[in-house]
Amino acid sequence: MKIELKKFGTTLISRQAGRESFAAFQSTLSELKPNENLEIDFDGVITFSPSWGDEFLTPLLMQLGDRLMLLPSDNPSVKATLDILEQISKRRFKTSS
Amino acid sequence: MDENKLLRIKEAAEILGVSIDTLRRWDKSGKLVAIRKDGGVHRYYSEKDLEVFKSDLTKIAYEWLETKSELPATFYCSNSAVFQARLITMQNQLAQMPRVSNIFSLIVAIAGEIGNNSFDHNLGKWPDVPGIFFGYNLEKGMIVLADRGLGVLYTLKRVRPELQNHTEAVKVAFTEIITGRAPEERGNGLKFVREIVEKNPISIFFRSGDAELRLANPDKELRITRSHLTTPGCLAIIEF
Numbered sequence: 001m002k003i004e005l006k007k008f009g010t011t012l013i014s015r016q017a018g019r020e021s022f023a024a025f026q027s028t029l030s031e032l033k034p035n036e037n038l039e040i041d042f043d044g045v046i047t048f049s050p051s052w053g054d055e056f057l058t059p060l061l062m063q064l065g066d067r068l069m070l071l072p073s074d075n076p077s078v079k080a081t082l083d084i085l086e087q088i089s090k091r092r093f094k095t096s097s
Numbered sequence: 098m099d100e101n102k103l104l105r106i107k108e109a110a111e112i113l114g115v116s117i118d119t120l121r122r123w124d125k126s127g128k129l130v131a132i133r134k135d136g137g138v139h140r141y142y143s144e145k146d147l148e149v150f151k152s153d154l155t156k157i158a159y160e161w162l163e164t165k166s167e168l169p170a171t172f173y174c175s176n177s178a179v180f181q182a183r184l185i186t187m188q189n190q191l192a193q194m195p196r197v198s199n200i201f202s203l204i205v206a207i208a209g210e211i212g213n214n215s216f217d218h219n220l221g222k223w224p225d226v227p228g229i230f231f232g233y234n235l236e237k238g239m240i241v242l243a244d245r246g247l248g249v250l251y252t253l254k255r256v257r258p259e260l261q262n263h264t265e266a267v268k269v270a271f272t273e274i275i276t277g278r279a280p281e282e283r284g285n286g287l288k289f290v291r292e293i294v295e296k297n298p299i300s301i302f303f304r305s306g307d308a309e310l311r312l313a314n315p316d317k318e319l320r321i322t323r324s325h326l327t328t329p330g331c332l333a334i335i336e337f
Binding site: 011013014015016017046047048049050051054075076077080081083084087088 | 177181184185188192199200202203205206209210213214216217274275285286288289292293
């Protein structure tokens with residue numbers, strides 16, 4: 001399953017918005033098959049921040065582990081945010097091309 | 098804009114988003130002096146004077162922190178939804194500026210982290226005025242954010258009770274990764290800010306309580322000092 005983050009907005013910056021997005025995503029997530037990967041597509045996101053990411057990506061990482069796959073992004077705010085989220089959670093995100 | 102055009106006090110109040118009484122008070126105190134035509138009693142304001150007044154972001158933010166002065170509506174975000182909307186406006190303007198084309202998303206992200214920190218840490222706990230100051234002058238490359246909230250020391254003491262003063266708290270906020278979400282799930286936004294500022298042509302001044310932090314060129318060394326002045330909440334000046 002692939003999820004386009006831009007569907008949650010193109011400026012993803014607050015904890016509150018991250019929590020709301022995560023809650024809204026639960027119904028879609030329940031359709032993920034037991035061995036299926038979840039791909040995260042950052043395409044179209046303009047600004048991404050750790051507050052939003054910590055509320056959305058971190059719980060997914062804890063829940064899915066290696067089944068969470070991040071698609072590559074050239075956006076500097078995406079790269080910097082993923083870096084700090086890995087430092088906080090002490091876990092690495094798996095990336096795919 | 099006709100810089101010499103004189104505006105009536107009501108028009109000036111609307112432009113600045115403050116009350117007429119506030120403008121009268123500012124005139125008396127010298128904060129924003131009105132013009133009087135040939136010794137008349139009515140107060141007038143030139144558009145140029147209003148622009149100059151609004152451009153002094155740092156002064157307006159400091160005065161708000163020190164004296165709880167009334168804020169021009171253009172700078173006041175009463176809740177996070179207002180802040181989010183204005184941040185997106187700023188993002189769209191920055192995206193049009195060639196000199197920051199590679200880093201504008203980072204600038205927006207750090208301003209967003211600092212502004213949202215204010216709301217996240219103080220929601221339901223604002224000591225007096227809720228909300229934040231958010232002003233920017235993109236031509237000058239300056240963004241100013243401030244809040245009259247509880248400040249970094251109070252917030253971090255919940256997870257680091259051993260913290261003794263504002264300088265220690267600000268240092269921890271900018272340098273140490275805090276893991277574990279309870280009871281304080283936040284607290285890593287300022288580390289993100291530091292990492293971005295260190296690696297990019299951006300500088301920051303941050304103060305909370307009597308602690309002042311500077312992270313700027315040429316060496317981007319984190320300098321934290323104690324000021325003689327203690328202000329409530331936080332103040333951040335981002336320059337790029």
